[in-house]
Amino acid sequence: MSAIAALLPALMPKLAAHVLISASAIGLAILIALPLAVWASRSRLVARLALGFASLVQTIPALALLALFFPLLLSLRGLFGEGVPTLGFLPALMALTLYALLPILRNAVTARARLDPGVLEAADGVGMTGWQKLVLVEAPLAAPFIMAGIRTASVWTIGAATLASTIGQPSLGDPIFAGLQTQNWALVLAGCLLSAGIALVADGLIGLIEAGLARRKPWLTGAGIGAVALGICAALAAQGAARQERPIVIAAKQFSEQYILARLIGARLEAAGLRVEYRDGLGSAVVHSALASSAIDISVDYTGTIWANYLKRSDNPGREEVYRTIRAWEAETHGIRVLGRLGFENAYAFAMRPDRARALGVARLDDLARVAPQLVIGGDPEFFERPEWRAVRDAYGLSFRQSRNFAPTFMYDALASGEADVISAYTSDGRIAADGLVVLADPRQALPSYEALLMLSPRIARDERVERALAPLVGAISVEAMRAANYAVDRKDGAKLTPAEAAAELARAAGL
Amino acid sequence: MPLLCLEEVVCRFGAQEAVRSVSLSIAAGSFVALVGASGSGKTTLLKTVNALIRPAAGRVLLAGEDVTRLPPARLRRRVGYVFQGIGLFPHMTVAQNIAIGPRLAGERLPPERIARLLELVELDPAFARRMPDQLSGGQRQRVGVARALAGGPEMLLMDEPFGALDPVTRDSLGRKVRDLHESLGLTTVMVTHDMAEALLLADRVLVMERGALVADESPRALLAGAGGAAAQALVAVPRQQAARLAALEDGR
Numbered sequence: 001m002s003a004i005a006a007l008l009p010a011l012m013p014k015l016a017a018h019v020l021i022s023a024s025a026i027g028l029a030i031l032i033a034l035p036l037a038v039w040a041s042r043s044r045l046v047a048r049l050a051l052g053f054a055s056l057v058q059t060i061p062a063l064a065l066l067a068l069f070f071p072l073l074l075s076l077r078g079l080f081g082e083g084v085p086t087l088g089f090l091p092a093l094m095a096l097t098l099y100a101l102l103p104i105l106r107n108a109v110t111a112r113a114r115l116d117p118g119v120l121e122a123a124d125g126v127g128m129t130g131w132q133k134l135v136l137v138e139a140p141l142a143a144p145f146i147m148a149g150i151r152t153a154s155v156w157t158i159g160a161a162t163l164a165s166t167i168g169q170p171s172l173g174d175p176i177f178a179g180l181q182t183q184n185w186a187l188v189l190a191g192c193l194l195s196a197g198i199a200l201v202a203d204g205l206i207g208l209i210e211a212g213l214a215r216r217k218p219w220l221t222g223a224g225i226g227a228v229a230l231g232i233c234a235a236l237a238a239q240g241a242a243r244q245e246r247p248i249v250i251a252a253k254q255f256s257e258q259y260i261l262a263r264l265i266g267a268r269l270e271a272a273g274l275r276v277e278y279r280d281g282l283g284s285a286v287v288h289s290a291l292a293s294s295a296i297d298i299s300v301d302y303t304g305t306i307w308a309n310y311l312k313r314s315d316n317p318g319r320e321e322v323y324r325t326i327r328a329w330e331a332e333t334h335g336i337r338v339l340g341r342l343g344f345e346n347a348y349a350f351a352m353r354p355d356r357a358r359a360l361g362v363a364r365l366d367d368l369a370r371v372a373p374q375l376v377i378g379g380d381p382e383f384f385e386r387p388e389w390r391a392v393r394d395a396y397g398l399s400f401r402q403s404r405n406f407a408p409t410f411m412y413d414a415l416a417s418g419e420a421d422v423i424s425a426y427t428s429d430g431r432i433a434a435d436g437l438v439v440l441a442d443p444r445q446a447l448p449s450y451e452a453l454l455m456l457s458p459r460i461a462r463d464e465r466v467e468r469a470l471a472p473l474v475g476a477i478s479v480e481a482m483r484a485a486n487y488a489v490d491r492k493d494g495a496k497l498t499p500a501e502a503a504a505e506l507a508r509a510a511g512l
Numbered sequence: 513m514p515l516l517c518l519e520e521v522v523c524r525f526g527a528q529e530a531v532r533s534v535s536l537s538i539a540a541g542s543f544v545a546l547v548g549a550s551g552s553g554k555t556t557l558l559k560t561v562n563a564l565i566r567p568a569a570g571r572v573l574l575a576g577e578d579v580t581r582l583p584p585a586r587l588r589r590r591v592g593y594v595f596q597g598i599g600l601f602p603h604m605t606v607a608q609n610i611a612i613g614p615r616l617a618g619e620r621l622p623p624e625r626i627a628r629l630l631e632l633v634e635l636d637p638a639f640a641r642r643m644p645d646q647l648s649g650g651q652r653q654r655v656g657v658a659r660a661l662a663g664g665p666e667m668l669l670m671d672e673p674f675g676a677l678d679p680v681t682r683d684s685l686g687r688k689v690r691d692l693h694e695s696l697g698l699t700t701v702m703v704t705h706d707m708a709e710a711l712l713l714a715d716r717v718l719v720m721e722r723g724a725l726v727a728d729e730s731p732r733a734l735l736a737g738a739g740g741a742a743a744q745a746l747v748a749v750p751r752q753q754a755a756r757l758a759a760l761e762d763g764r
Contacts, residue, residue: 121564125595216603
């Protein structure tokens with residue numbers, strides 16, 4: 001408990017960002033839903049279309065909805081130019097607004113449909129115009145039900161806003177995702193508790209407004225609205241205080257190595273007097289585009305990833321040639337600067353428990369092909385979609401009984417517990433050595449190289465202070481040092497380190 | 513000149529003709545009952561008078577002016593309307609409900625006037641601050657009548673005004689409305705399906721059947737057998753009830 005309490009002060013900026021993105025989404029949803037509900041009450045077709053659309057949106061998982069806005073906004077750049085942000089606040093706002101629409105719209109439409117027809121007739125009978133009827137009769141009578149819809153939408157939105165982390169919008173999802181990856185449960189719990197806390201407070205306050213409207217107690221309504229406004233203002237003030245010049249934004253994908261390297265880079269920049277900010281837990285596909293648009297400034301990516309995903313190449317001309325081609329291509333097409341190679345490789349490899357490997361007589365990938373039909377293979381969520389997998393599968397004729405997806409950190413647990421017989425491991429992963437795993441040899445060289453690259457966004461590509469601070473990292477990190485650092489974060493015993501501590505350790509080991 | 517004049521009024525709902533070419537004139541000061549079975553078109557015809565329903569053909573003239581050409585708020589101040597469902601606004605106090613018509617026309621009704629209107633319908637002026645859900649059904653309809661009278665109308669339209677009330681309240685409120693009709697010099701049109709109520713309160717009874725006006729008689733003439741088969745069928749009901757009650761009394 002005290003570990004969680006100690007984390008809370010540092011999470012206040014995330015809390016403020018979380019409140020603001022949620023409040024903006026709910027506010028925008030109200031602005032869209034209420035006029036739409038009025039229109040829907042006067043046209044059956046509009047009612048059906050609007051509710052149908054909102055229900056359809058609701059069936060899309062929140063995470064997928066957030067992810068879908070990235071390519072959508074990217075395509076809008078063709079129309080409106082490079083100024084359209086593709087990551088961060090805008091896509092998060094759009095996705096969460098769509099998500100909040102349904103409960104507000106549905107309650108407003110239902111409330112209007114359930115109004116006593118005698119009362120509506122009386123409104124006409126005493127001579128009200130359409131507008132007077134709306135303002136004097138329909139709105140006040142429907143208000144408590146509409147407020148109940150807003151309340152539901154708020155609780156949903158505050159929960160779903162944690163997922164906005166994956167598209168680069170700071171929120172309480174940052175500590176949750178970071179903690180999940182590094183198995184820092186106190187961090188996960190702190191993020192969850194704060195997010196649940198906001199949801200409960202919002203639920204209570206909007207409930208107050210709702211009760212005030214239903215029981216016609218204006219002071220209760222006023223108190224509720226005042227408290228909500230106060231909370232939003234406090235979040236605004238907190239964020240305003242934090243925002244001066246834009247800091248250098250360092251991205252980390254969703255695995256431990258990325259968190260450690262981000263802290264290593266961040267520490268060096270801070271030592272050089274620069275302000276930094278971390279975007280943790282970004283989706284792998286999002287990082288590259290985010291860097292190209294300068295939504296983030298620094299990332300560590302891997303030659304194999306860029307070669308296959310962005311250059312769309314499947315040939316293998318050798319590691320030097322791959323590196324030179326990527327470096328030139330990034331500079332030319334995106335203005336991204338590849339500062340250099342860090343020195344280690346994080347390639348895909350196939351790993352097995354030594355006892356299983358011995359029992360099945362497997363030492364190389366061609367041995368594996370023989371017994372594969374009886375085995376279960378575990379891979380990270382993107383592995384089975386990657387060209388490397390197809391290349392290896394086709395090169396060796398691999399066909400498994402079953403393939404399962406695991407988050408990278410849980411893959412080794414699956415191997416240990418026997419839920420998977422063989423996993424797609426990474427060469428820099430500390431747990432290969434720690435668990436004494438057997439890495440299967442690749443005699444046909446089907447797996448491409450994955451050298452770690454230090455990449456700078458167009459915004460800071462020519463920043464000399466950044467270059468001076470980071471140049472010493474190039475070629476400085478051996479695969480052994482990286483493995484040790486990764487293991488220090490992934491291990492579960494008392495010697496477990498935070499990513500920041502492991503980064504400091506790594507800097508010492510690399511002689512920096 | 514008659515106060516209200518209907519000229520060949522036709523109303524349609526889709527393909528269905530609810531009112532088929534009704535012509536009629538009503539003199540100022542008369543109390544007219546519009547009687548008929550459910551679905552005979554009597555409520556539809558009534559609603560054309562304050563332009564809640566626009567006729568598909570024909571004209572409705574109030575003191576010579578076509579009601580569909582008058583601004584709704586002004587028309588509805590001149591024509592008070594008492595609804596079948598009462599239709600008090602549940603989020604407004606009794607006083608706010610009564611004052612709504614003048615308020616829409618941009619006038620504030622002073623508290624003395626509201627107290628006076630409550631007295632007219634025999635309610636304590638202290639009721640002004642109550643909410644509708646704190647009143648009984650009879651009290652609510654009294655407020656409904658006060659609201660209809662608040663604008664100082666020339667005409668009072670009532671659609672089944674006592675339909676939802678118990679027989680005792682119904683009788684006393686019926687008499688009260690008749691008294692108000694006299695003392696305020698109103699012209700009143702009341703829709704009802706209860707012929708006994710029509711005969712006892714009105715001085716002219718119109719009978720509607722399937723959208724057409726089939727009888728237009730005084731209560732005395734109807735009781736004497738005038739008005740045709742449809743009207744006599746409606747008169748027969750209270751007459752037979754009265755006869756059975758008399759027989760019960762005699763047979764004791």
